[in-house]
Amino acid sequence: MCGIVGLFIKNPELSDSLGDHLTTMLIGMTERGPDSAGIAVYHHERADDTAKLTLFHADTHYRWRELGGDMGEALGVETDVEVKDNHAVVAVFGGDEAGARAWLKATHPEVRVMGYGRTMEVYKDMGKPADVAEKFGVRKMTGTHGIGHTRMATESAVTTEHSHPFTAAADICLVHNGSLASPNRLRKWLERRGMEFETDNDTEVAARYFAFRMGEGATLDEALEAGLKDLDGFYTFCLGTRDGFAVLRDPISCKPAVLAETDDWVAMASEFRSIAHLPGVKNASIWEPAPATLYTWSLEGRA
Amino acid sequence: MSAVDLATSSVRDLNSALHGLAADSNDTSWTIDNPDGAHAIAVGLDAPLEVTINGHVGYYCAGMNKTANVTVNGHTGWGIAENMMSGTVRVTGNASQAAGATGHGGLLVIEGDAGHRCGISMKGIDIVVKGSIGHFGAFMGQAGNLVVAGDVGENLGDSLYEARIYVRGKVASLGADCVEKDMGPEHRATLKDLLARAGVDADPKDFRRYGSARRLYHFNVDHADAY
Secondary structure (H helix, E strand, O other): OOEEEEEEEOOHHHHHHHHHHHHHHHHHOOOOOOOEEEEEEEOOOOOOOOEEEEEEOOOOOOOHHHHHHHHHHHHOOEEEEEEEOOEEEEEEEOOOHHHHHHHHHHHOOOOEEEEEEOOEEEEEEEOOHHHHHHHHOHHHOOOOEEEEEEEOOOOOOOOOOOOOOEEEEOOEEEEEEEEEOOHHHHHHHHHHOOOOOOOOOHHHHHHHHHHHHHHOOOOHHHHHHHHHHHOOEEEEEEEEEOOEEEEEEOOOOOOOOEEEEOOOEEEEEOOHHHOOOOOOHHHOEEEOOOOOOOEEEEHHHOO | OEEEEOOOOOHHHHHHHHHOOOOOOOOOEEEEEOOOOOOOOOOOOEOOOEEEEEOOEOOOOOOOOEOOEEEEEOOEOOOOOOOOOOOEEEEOOOEOOOOOOOOOOOEEEEOOOEOOOOOOOOEEEEEEEOOOEOOOOOOOOOEEEEEEOOOEOOOEOOOOOOOEEEEOOOEOOEOOOEEEEOOOHHHHHHHHHHHHHHOOOOOHHHOEEEEEOOOOOOOOHHHHHHO
Protein backbone atom coordinates (compact mmCIF):
# COMPACT_ATOMS: atom_id res chain seq x y z
CA MET A 1 0.00 0.00 0.00
CA CYS A 2 2.44 2.66 1.26
CA GLY A 3 1.96 6.30 2.11
CA ILE A 4 3.97 9.22 0.84
CA VAL A 5 4.22 12.82 1.95
CA GLY A 6 6.05 15.95 0.88
CA LEU A 7 6.25 19.42 2.37
CA PHE A 8 7.72 22.48 0.70
CA ILE A 9 8.02 25.64 2.79
CA LYS A 10 7.26 28.89 0.93
CA ASN A 11 7.37 31.20 3.94
CA PRO A 12 10.93 31.08 5.40
CA GLU A 13 9.52 31.79 8.85
CA LEU A 14 8.15 28.24 8.90
CA SER A 15 11.53 26.62 8.11
CA ASP A 16 12.24 26.01 11.80
CA SER A 17 9.17 23.79 12.06
CA LEU A 18 9.74 21.71 8.89
CA GLY A 19 10.73 18.58 10.81
CA ASP A 20 7.85 18.94 13.23
CA HIS A 21 5.27 19.15 10.43
CA LEU A 22 6.96 16.44 8.36
CA THR A 23 6.86 14.09 11.35
CA THR A 24 3.14 14.70 11.87
CA MET A 25 2.55 14.07 8.16
CA LEU A 26 4.58 10.85 8.29
CA ILE A 27 2.73 9.56 11.35
CA GLY A 28 -0.56 10.37 9.58
CA MET A 29 0.34 7.69 7.01
CA THR A 30 1.04 4.95 9.57
CA GLU A 31 -1.98 2.84 8.56
CA ARG A 32 -0.80 2.87 4.96
CA GLY A 33 2.74 1.79 5.88
CA PRO A 34 3.63 0.32 9.26
CA ASP A 35 6.65 -1.73 8.09
CA SER A 36 9.26 0.96 7.66
CA ALA A 37 9.58 4.69 7.16
CA GLY A 38 12.02 7.25 5.89
CA ILE A 39 12.51 10.88 5.06
CA ALA A 40 14.75 13.07 2.99
CA VAL A 41 15.24 16.54 4.39
CA TYR A 42 16.84 19.51 2.66
CA HIS A 43 18.73 21.69 5.08
CA HIS A 44 22.10 23.04 6.16
CA GLU A 45 23.23 23.60 2.62
CA ARG A 46 26.95 23.10 2.22
CA ALA A 47 29.28 25.23 0.09
CA ASP A 48 29.67 24.42 -3.60
CA ASP A 49 32.84 22.42 -3.02
CA THR A 50 31.55 20.48 -0.02
CA ALA A 51 29.78 17.16 -0.27
CA LYS A 52 27.48 15.65 2.31
CA LEU A 53 26.84 11.90 2.52
CA THR A 54 24.24 10.15 4.65
CA LEU A 55 25.56 6.68 5.56
CA PHE A 56 24.01 3.65 7.24
CA HIS A 57 25.29 0.69 9.16
CA ALA A 58 23.01 -1.53 11.25
CA ASP A 59 25.43 -1.40 14.21
CA THR A 60 24.62 1.67 16.31
CA HIS A 61 28.19 1.53 17.71
CA TYR A 62 29.78 1.60 14.29
CA ARG A 63 32.98 3.61 14.38
CA TRP A 64 31.86 6.52 12.22
CA ARG A 65 34.46 9.01 13.48
CA GLU A 66 37.24 6.62 12.60
CA LEU A 67 35.71 6.19 9.15
CA GLY A 68 35.51 9.99 8.77
CA GLY A 69 39.15 10.37 9.75
CA ASP A 70 40.29 7.63 7.39
CA MET A 71 38.28 9.08 4.55
CA GLY A 72 39.77 12.55 5.12
CA GLU A 73 43.27 11.13 5.14
CA ALA A 74 42.76 9.02 2.03
CA LEU A 75 41.18 11.86 0.06
CA GLY A 76 43.37 14.60 1.51
CA VAL A 77 40.45 16.68 2.76
CA GLU A 78 38.79 17.71 6.02
CA THR A 79 35.71 15.77 7.11
CA ASP A 80 33.05 16.24 9.74
CA VAL A 81 30.87 13.47 11.16
CA GLU A 82 27.47 13.76 12.80
CA VAL A 83 26.00 10.50 14.11
CA LYS A 84 22.25 9.91 14.38
CA ASP A 85 21.51 6.43 15.70
CA ASN A 86 22.50 3.97 12.95
CA HIS A 87 23.03 6.73 10.39
CA ALA A 88 25.85 9.24 10.05
CA VAL A 89 26.15 12.40 7.99
CA VAL A 90 29.70 12.89 6.75
CA ALA A 91 30.63 16.28 5.33
CA VAL A 92 33.58 16.21 2.96
CA PHE A 93 35.08 19.70 2.78
CA GLY A 94 36.60 20.57 -0.55
CA GLY A 95 36.19 16.97 -1.69
CA ASP A 96 34.03 15.55 -4.40
CA GLU A 97 31.18 13.32 -3.43
CA ALA A 98 31.89 10.79 -6.19
CA GLY A 99 35.43 10.30 -4.86
CA ALA A 100 34.11 9.78 -1.34
CA ARG A 101 31.55 7.23 -2.56
CA ALA A 102 34.21 5.37 -4.56
CA TRP A 103 36.49 5.26 -1.51
CA LEU A 104 33.63 3.94 0.65
CA LYS A 105 32.77 1.25 -1.85
CA ALA A 106 36.38 0.09 -2.09
CA THR A 107 37.23 0.18 1.60
CA HIS A 108 33.91 -0.04 3.52
CA PRO A 109 31.51 -2.23 1.54
CA GLU A 110 29.54 -2.84 4.76
CA VAL A 111 28.43 0.80 4.77
CA ARG A 112 25.43 1.90 2.69
CA VAL A 113 25.17 5.34 1.12
CA MET A 114 21.58 6.49 1.75
CA GLY A 115 21.94 9.85 0.08
CA TYR A 116 24.42 12.44 -1.05
CA GLY A 117 24.64 15.99 -2.32
CA ARG A 118 25.02 19.40 -0.72
CA THR A 119 21.72 19.82 1.10
CA MET A 120 19.93 16.47 1.21
CA GLU A 121 20.07 14.07 4.14
CA VAL A 122 18.21 10.74 4.09
CA TYR A 123 17.10 8.76 7.12
CA LYS A 124 15.19 5.50 6.87
CA ASP A 125 14.68 2.36 8.86
CA MET A 126 12.34 -0.46 9.73
CA GLY A 127 9.59 0.17 12.25
CA LYS A 128 6.55 2.33 12.75
CA PRO A 129 6.79 5.89 11.38
CA ALA A 130 6.56 7.44 14.87
CA ASP A 131 9.46 5.29 16.10
CA VAL A 132 11.62 5.95 13.05
CA ALA A 133 11.02 9.72 13.30
CA GLU A 134 11.84 9.62 17.03
CA LYS A 135 15.02 7.63 16.44
CA PHE A 136 16.47 10.25 14.10
CA GLY A 137 15.04 13.30 15.86
CA VAL A 138 13.10 14.39 12.79
CA ARG A 139 10.80 16.71 14.76
CA LYS A 140 13.69 19.03 15.55
CA MET A 141 14.96 19.23 11.98
CA THR A 142 14.77 22.54 10.20
CA GLY A 143 14.94 23.14 6.46
CA THR A 144 13.24 24.24 3.28
CA HIS A 145 11.55 21.03 2.22
CA GLY A 146 11.34 17.33 2.80
CA ILE A 147 9.67 14.16 1.58
CA GLY A 148 8.71 11.03 3.45
CA HIS A 149 7.48 7.48 3.00
CA THR A 150 5.72 4.86 5.09
CA ARG A 151 6.05 1.39 3.63
CA MET A 152 3.75 -1.61 3.47
CA ALA A 153 5.98 -3.92 1.48
CA THR A 154 4.49 -5.76 -1.49
CA GLU A 155 7.31 -6.67 -3.86
CA SER A 156 10.58 -6.94 -1.95
CA ALA A 157 11.90 -7.52 1.56
CA VAL A 158 11.38 -5.33 4.62
CA THR A 159 14.87 -4.05 5.41
CA THR A 160 16.44 -0.66 5.99
CA GLU A 161 17.94 -0.79 2.50
CA HIS A 162 14.56 -1.49 0.90
CA SER A 163 12.96 1.44 2.69
CA HIS A 164 12.32 4.68 0.87
CA PRO A 165 13.38 7.37 -0.04
CA PHE A 166 15.70 6.17 -2.79
CA THR A 167 18.44 8.49 -3.90
CA ALA A 168 18.62 9.03 -7.64
CA ALA A 169 21.44 11.53 -7.90
CA ALA A 170 23.09 14.31 -5.90
CA ASP A 171 20.36 16.00 -3.84
CA ILE A 172 17.59 14.15 -5.69
CA CYS A 173 15.55 11.40 -4.16
CA LEU A 174 12.26 9.73 -4.63
CA VAL A 175 9.38 8.24 -2.68
CA HIS A 176 6.88 6.01 -4.42
CA ASN A 177 3.42 4.63 -3.80
CA GLY A 178 2.64 1.89 -6.26
CA SER A 179 4.46 -0.88 -8.07
CA LEU A 180 6.24 -0.96 -11.39
CA ALA A 181 5.14 -3.63 -13.84
CA SER A 182 8.44 -4.66 -15.37
CA PRO A 183 11.24 -3.35 -13.17
CA ASN A 184 13.61 -6.24 -13.93
CA ARG A 185 13.64 -5.48 -17.63
CA LEU A 186 14.27 -1.79 -17.02
CA ARG A 187 16.93 -2.64 -14.42
CA LYS A 188 18.78 -4.79 -16.96
CA TRP A 189 18.46 -2.04 -19.56
CA LEU A 190 19.96 0.46 -17.09
CA GLU A 191 22.69 -1.97 -15.97
CA ARG A 192 23.77 -2.39 -19.57
CA ARG A 193 24.19 1.38 -19.62
CA GLY A 194 26.42 1.40 -16.58
CA MET A 195 23.95 2.08 -13.76
CA GLU A 196 24.63 0.20 -10.52
CA PHE A 197 21.95 -1.06 -8.14
CA GLU A 198 21.98 -1.62 -4.39
CA THR A 199 18.70 -3.55 -4.01
CA ASP A 200 16.08 -5.47 -6.01
CA ASN A 201 13.45 -2.86 -5.15
CA ASP A 202 11.31 -1.51 -8.01
CA THR A 203 11.45 2.06 -6.72
CA GLU A 204 15.22 2.01 -6.92
CA VAL A 205 14.79 1.23 -10.62
CA ALA A 206 12.74 4.39 -11.03
CA ALA A 207 15.30 6.41 -9.07
CA ARG A 208 18.18 5.08 -11.20
CA TYR A 209 16.14 5.66 -14.34
CA PHE A 210 15.71 9.35 -13.52
CA ALA A 211 19.41 9.55 -12.56
CA PHE A 212 20.33 7.98 -15.90
CA ARG A 213 18.21 10.44 -17.89
CA MET A 214 19.63 13.40 -16.00
CA GLY A 215 23.13 11.96 -16.48
CA GLU A 216 22.42 12.08 -20.21
CA GLY A 217 21.75 15.79 -19.86
CA ALA A 218 17.99 15.86 -19.29
CA THR A 219 16.57 18.41 -16.88
CA LEU A 220 14.49 17.03 -14.02
CA ASP A 221 11.31 17.95 -15.89
CA GLU A 222 12.55 16.22 -19.05
CA ALA A 223 13.55 13.13 -17.08
CA LEU A 224 10.11 12.92 -15.52
CA GLU A 225 8.40 13.41 -18.89
CA ALA A 226 10.55 10.59 -20.30
CA GLY A 227 9.54 8.47 -17.30
CA LEU A 228 5.90 8.74 -18.32
CA LYS A 229 6.82 6.86 -21.51
CA ASP A 230 9.33 4.36 -20.12
CA LEU A 231 8.00 3.45 -16.67
CA ASP A 232 5.20 0.91 -16.80
CA GLY A 233 3.06 0.37 -13.74
CA PHE A 234 1.33 2.20 -10.93
CA TYR A 235 3.00 5.14 -9.34
CA THR A 236 2.53 8.31 -7.44
CA PHE A 237 6.00 9.78 -7.08
CA CYS A 238 7.11 12.63 -4.89
CA LEU A 239 10.64 13.82 -5.65
CA GLY A 240 12.82 16.12 -3.64
CA THR A 241 15.47 18.17 -5.44
CA ARG A 242 18.04 20.66 -4.17
CA ASP A 243 15.73 23.60 -4.76
CA GLY A 244 12.26 22.15 -4.88
CA PHE A 245 9.96 19.22 -5.20
CA ALA A 246 7.89 17.47 -7.82
CA VAL A 247 4.84 15.20 -7.97
CA LEU A 248 4.06 12.81 -10.81
CA ARG A 249 1.33 10.18 -11.24
CA ASP A 250 1.00 7.48 -13.87
CA PRO A 251 -1.64 7.96 -16.60
CA ILE A 252 -4.19 5.68 -14.91
CA SER A 253 -3.61 7.01 -11.38
CA CYS A 254 -4.98 4.17 -9.27
CA LYS A 255 -2.73 5.26 -6.43
CA PRO A 256 -4.02 8.18 -4.40
CA ALA A 257 -2.59 11.66 -4.09
CA VAL A 258 -3.76 14.98 -2.75
CA LEU A 259 -2.10 18.37 -3.07
CA ALA A 260 -2.69 21.38 -0.85
CA GLU A 261 -1.25 24.86 -1.09
CA THR A 262 -1.33 28.05 0.95
CA ASP A 263 0.79 31.21 0.77
CA ASP A 264 3.11 29.55 3.31
CA TRP A 265 3.57 26.00 2.04
CA VAL A 266 2.79 23.29 -0.50
CA ALA A 267 2.01 19.82 0.79
CA MET A 268 1.54 16.50 -0.94
CA ALA A 269 0.26 13.30 0.66
CA SER A 270 -1.37 10.00 -0.23
CA GLU A 271 -4.32 11.03 1.89
CA PHE A 272 -5.57 14.29 3.35
CA ARG A 273 -5.18 12.93 6.89
CA SER A 274 -1.49 13.82 6.68
CA ILE A 275 -2.21 17.39 5.65
CA ALA A 276 -5.07 18.01 8.09
CA HIS A 277 -2.92 19.47 10.87
CA LEU A 278 -0.70 21.87 8.92
CA PRO A 279 -1.04 25.52 9.97
CA GLY A 280 -3.62 27.44 7.96
CA VAL A 281 -4.94 24.31 6.24
CA LYS A 282 -8.53 25.45 6.56
CA ASN A 283 -7.89 28.08 3.91
CA ALA A 284 -5.66 25.94 1.69
CA SER A 285 -6.61 25.10 -1.86
CA ILE A 286 -6.87 21.34 -2.04
CA TRP A 287 -7.10 19.18 -5.12
CA GLU A 288 -6.27 15.80 -6.59
CA PRO A 289 -3.31 16.08 -8.99
CA ALA A 290 -4.21 15.05 -12.55
CA PRO A 291 -2.78 11.88 -14.10
CA ALA A 292 0.39 12.09 -16.24
CA THR A 293 0.86 15.71 -15.25
CA LEU A 294 4.03 17.16 -13.82
CA TYR A 295 3.70 19.38 -10.74
CA THR A 296 6.84 21.20 -9.58
CA TRP A 297 7.71 23.89 -7.06
CA SER A 298 11.04 25.65 -6.82
CA LEU A 299 12.81 27.69 -4.18
CA GLU A 300 13.57 30.24 -6.89
CA GLY A 301 9.98 31.34 -6.84
CA ARG A 302 9.95 31.58 -3.07
CA ALA A 303 9.29 35.00 -1.52
CA MET B 1 -29.49 19.76 16.92
CA SER B 2 -26.58 17.42 17.75
CA ALA B 3 -22.93 18.38 17.41
CA VAL B 4 -20.01 15.98 17.22
CA ASP B 5 -16.38 17.04 17.37
CA LEU B 6 -14.19 14.41 15.73
CA ALA B 7 -11.17 15.90 17.45
CA THR B 8 -12.51 14.31 20.63
CA SER B 9 -14.80 11.47 19.48
CA SER B 10 -14.22 8.61 17.08
CA VAL B 11 -15.79 8.07 13.67
CA ARG B 12 -17.05 4.70 14.91
CA ASP B 13 -18.95 6.32 17.79
CA LEU B 14 -20.36 8.97 15.46
CA ASN B 15 -21.57 6.42 12.91
CA SER B 16 -23.03 4.19 15.65
CA ALA B 17 -24.97 7.15 17.01
CA LEU B 18 -26.30 8.02 13.54
CA HIS B 19 -27.24 4.39 12.82
CA GLY B 20 -28.89 4.02 16.23
CA LEU B 21 -31.44 6.77 15.73
CA ALA B 22 -35.02 5.54 15.78
CA ALA B 23 -36.94 5.97 12.53
CA ASP B 24 -39.20 8.57 14.12
CA SER B 25 -36.42 10.37 16.00
CA ASN B 26 -36.61 14.15 16.16
CA ASP B 27 -32.84 14.30 16.45
CA THR B 28 -32.44 14.83 12.70
CA SER B 29 -30.00 17.75 12.51
CA TRP B 30 -26.32 16.90 13.01
CA THR B 31 -23.16 18.99 12.73
CA ILE B 32 -19.73 17.36 12.57
CA ASP B 33 -16.54 19.35 13.13
CA ASN B 34 -12.84 18.59 12.67
CA PRO B 35 -13.16 15.63 10.29
CA ASP B 36 -9.44 16.12 9.45
CA GLY B 37 -9.51 13.70 6.53
CA ALA B 38 -10.91 10.72 8.43
CA HIS B 39 -12.43 7.94 6.33
CA ALA B 40 -15.98 6.59 6.28
CA ILE B 41 -17.66 9.54 7.99
CA ALA B 42 -21.47 9.29 7.99
CA VAL B 43 -21.61 6.09 5.94
CA GLY B 44 -24.68 3.90 5.80
CA LEU B 45 -27.20 6.51 6.92
CA ASP B 46 -30.75 5.22 6.67
CA ALA B 47 -32.94 8.02 8.03
CA PRO B 48 -34.04 11.48 6.81
CA LEU B 49 -31.21 13.31 8.58
CA GLU B 50 -29.59 16.66 7.82
CA VAL B 51 -25.86 16.19 8.36
CA THR B 52 -23.36 19.03 7.92
CA ILE B 53 -19.64 18.24 8.00
CA ASN B 54 -17.38 21.26 8.43
CA GLY B 55 -13.96 20.47 7.00
CA HIS B 56 -12.20 18.08 4.65
CA VAL B 57 -13.02 14.37 4.75
CA GLY B 58 -11.21 11.19 3.67
CA TYR B 59 -12.50 8.18 1.73
CA TYR B 60 -16.06 6.96 1.25
CA CYS B 61 -17.83 9.76 3.11
CA ALA B 62 -21.63 9.34 3.02
CA GLY B 63 -21.29 5.99 1.27
CA MET B 64 -24.47 3.90 0.86
CA ASN B 65 -26.51 6.95 1.89
CA LYS B 66 -30.28 6.46 2.06
CA THR B 67 -32.70 9.41 2.44
CA ALA B 68 -30.26 11.62 4.40
CA ASN B 69 -29.00 14.97 3.18
CA VAL B 70 -25.26 15.28 3.80
CA THR B 71 -23.27 18.48 3.14
CA VAL B 72 -19.48 18.53 3.25
CA ASN B 73 -18.12 22.03 3.61
CA GLY B 74 -14.74 21.07 2.24
CA HIS B 75 -12.82 18.68 0.04
CA THR B 76 -13.59 14.96 -0.13
CA GLY B 77 -11.31 11.97 -0.68
CA TRP B 78 -12.04 8.89 -2.81
CA GLY B 79 -15.52 7.57 -3.33
CA ILE B 80 -17.75 10.30 -1.89
CA ALA B 81 -21.36 8.99 -1.80
CA GLU B 82 -20.21 5.63 -3.12
CA ASN B 83 -23.17 3.34 -3.72
CA MET B 84 -25.64 6.02 -2.62
CA MET B 85 -29.27 4.83 -2.72
CA SER B 86 -31.23 8.07 -2.21
CA GLY B 87 -31.03 11.48 -0.53
CA THR B 88 -28.59 14.24 -1.36
CA VAL B 89 -24.86 14.66 -0.86
CA ARG B 90 -23.33 18.07 -1.51
CA VAL B 91 -19.60 18.90 -1.57
CA THR B 92 -18.65 22.57 -1.52
CA GLY B 93 -14.99 21.91 -2.44
CA ASN B 94 -13.32 19.47 -4.82
CA ALA B 95 -13.79 15.71 -4.80
CA SER B 96 -11.13 13.08 -5.45
CA GLN B 97 -11.65 10.15 -7.76
CA ALA B 98 -14.59 7.73 -7.99
CA ALA B 99 -17.17 10.24 -6.77
CA GLY B 100 -20.63 8.65 -6.72
CA ALA B 101 -19.23 5.27 -7.80
CA THR B 102 -21.91 2.58 -8.30
CA GLY B 103 -24.61 4.91 -6.92
CA HIS B 104 -28.17 3.61 -7.31
CA GLY B 105 -30.09 6.82 -6.64
CA GLY B 106 -30.18 10.23 -5.02
CA LEU B 107 -28.34 13.39 -6.03
CA LEU B 108 -24.63 14.10 -5.62
CA VAL B 109 -23.58 17.72 -6.14
CA ILE B 110 -19.93 18.72 -6.35
CA GLU B 111 -19.48 22.46 -6.41
CA GLY B 112 -15.77 22.27 -7.26
CA ASP B 113 -13.97 19.79 -9.54
CA ALA B 114 -14.12 16.01 -9.34
CA GLY B 115 -11.19 13.70 -10.08
CA HIS B 116 -11.13 10.79 -12.47
CA ARG B 117 -13.61 7.90 -12.71
CA CYS B 118 -16.42 10.17 -11.48
CA GLY B 119 -19.65 8.15 -11.61
CA ILE B 120 -17.90 4.89 -12.43
CA SER B 121 -20.50 2.12 -12.82
CA MET B 122 -23.31 4.50 -11.82
CA LYS B 123 -26.62 2.67 -11.54
CA GLY B 124 -29.22 5.40 -11.24
CA ILE B 125 -27.61 8.18 -9.23
CA ASP B 126 -27.68 11.75 -10.54
CA ILE B 127 -24.36 13.57 -10.31
CA VAL B 128 -23.97 17.30 -10.97
CA VAL B 129 -20.45 18.77 -11.05
CA LYS B 130 -20.16 22.54 -11.22
CA GLY B 131 -16.47 22.38 -12.17
CA SER B 132 -14.59 19.86 -14.32
CA ILE B 133 -13.96 16.12 -14.02
CA GLY B 134 -11.00 13.87 -14.86
CA HIS B 135 -10.69 10.87 -17.14
CA PHE B 136 -13.06 7.90 -17.48
CA GLY B 137 -16.15 9.79 -16.29
CA ALA B 138 -19.24 7.52 -16.04
CA PHE B 139 -17.13 4.48 -17.02
CA MET B 140 -19.58 1.56 -17.51
CA GLY B 141 -22.43 3.78 -16.29
CA GLN B 142 -25.68 1.85 -16.34
CA ALA B 143 -28.33 4.39 -15.38
CA GLY B 144 -28.71 7.91 -14.04
CA ASN B 145 -27.39 11.27 -15.20
CA LEU B 146 -23.91 12.79 -15.04
CA VAL B 147 -23.96 16.57 -15.55
CA VAL B 148 -20.69 18.49 -15.87
CA ALA B 149 -20.76 22.26 -16.18
CA GLY B 150 -17.00 22.44 -16.82
CA ASP B 151 -14.64 20.32 -18.92
CA VAL B 152 -14.21 16.56 -19.07
CA GLY B 153 -11.02 14.44 -19.29
CA GLU B 154 -10.25 11.58 -21.66
CA ASN B 155 -12.42 8.53 -22.34
CA LEU B 156 -15.73 9.94 -21.21
CA GLY B 157 -18.43 7.29 -20.98
CA ASP B 158 -16.20 4.37 -21.88
CA SER B 159 -18.22 1.12 -22.17
CA LEU B 160 -21.35 3.02 -21.28
CA TYR B 161 -24.74 1.33 -20.83
CA GLU B 162 -27.75 3.58 -20.31
CA ALA B 163 -26.41 6.39 -18.12
CA ARG B 164 -26.82 9.83 -19.73
CA ILE B 165 -24.10 12.43 -19.77
CA TYR B 166 -24.48 16.19 -20.21
CA VAL B 167 -21.40 18.39 -20.63
CA ARG B 168 -21.17 22.16 -21.07
CA GLY B 169 -17.38 22.48 -21.54
CA LYS B 170 -14.77 20.68 -23.61
CA VAL B 171 -14.59 16.88 -23.83
CA ALA B 172 -10.98 15.67 -24.17
CA SER B 173 -12.12 12.42 -25.79
CA LEU B 174 -14.97 9.92 -25.77
CA GLY B 175 -14.40 6.36 -24.57
CA ALA B 176 -15.29 3.17 -26.43
CA ASP B 177 -18.92 3.07 -27.54
CA CYS B 178 -19.76 6.57 -26.25
CA VAL B 179 -21.25 8.98 -28.80
CA GLU B 180 -22.81 12.41 -28.88
CA LYS B 181 -26.59 12.27 -29.13
CA ASP B 182 -29.37 14.72 -29.92
CA MET B 183 -30.77 16.82 -27.13
CA GLY B 184 -34.55 16.46 -27.11
CA PRO B 185 -37.08 18.44 -25.05
CA GLU B 186 -37.26 15.63 -22.48
CA HIS B 187 -33.48 15.78 -22.03
CA ARG B 188 -33.55 19.55 -21.64
CA ALA B 189 -36.30 19.22 -19.04
CA THR B 190 -34.32 16.61 -17.06
CA LEU B 191 -31.20 18.77 -17.25
CA LYS B 192 -33.05 21.91 -16.22
CA ASP B 193 -34.47 20.13 -13.20
CA LEU B 194 -31.10 18.72 -12.16
CA LEU B 195 -29.32 22.08 -12.52
CA ALA B 196 -32.04 23.77 -10.47
CA ARG B 197 -31.89 21.15 -7.71
CA ALA B 198 -28.09 21.36 -7.66
CA GLY B 199 -28.19 25.15 -7.53
CA VAL B 200 -26.05 25.52 -10.65
CA ASP B 201 -26.78 28.62 -12.67
CA ALA B 202 -26.37 27.33 -16.22
CA ASP B 203 -28.52 27.24 -19.35
CA PRO B 204 -29.44 23.72 -20.54
CA LYS B 205 -29.05 25.00 -24.11
CA ASP B 206 -25.27 25.25 -23.58
CA PHE B 207 -24.91 21.52 -22.88
CA ARG B 208 -24.32 18.60 -25.23
CA ARG B 209 -25.58 15.10 -24.53
CA TYR B 210 -23.60 11.87 -24.74
CA GLY B 211 -24.74 8.29 -24.45
CA SER B 212 -24.10 4.70 -25.46
CA ALA B 213 -23.97 3.64 -29.10
CA ARG B 214 -25.03 0.21 -27.76
CA ARG B 215 -22.51 -1.72 -29.83
CA LEU B 216 -20.73 -3.34 -26.89
CA TYR B 217 -23.63 -4.85 -24.96
CA HIS B 218 -22.73 -8.31 -26.17
CA PHE B 219 -19.35 -9.55 -27.30
CA ASN B 220 -19.07 -9.41 -31.03
CA VAL B 221 -15.86 -10.51 -32.65
CA ASP B 222 -16.30 -7.93 -35.42
CA HIS B 223 -16.01 -5.22 -32.77
CA ALA B 224 -12.98 -6.71 -31.03
CA ASP B 225 -10.96 -3.59 -31.80
CA ALA B 226 -13.37 -1.45 -29.82
CA TYR B 227 -13.12 -3.39 -26.56
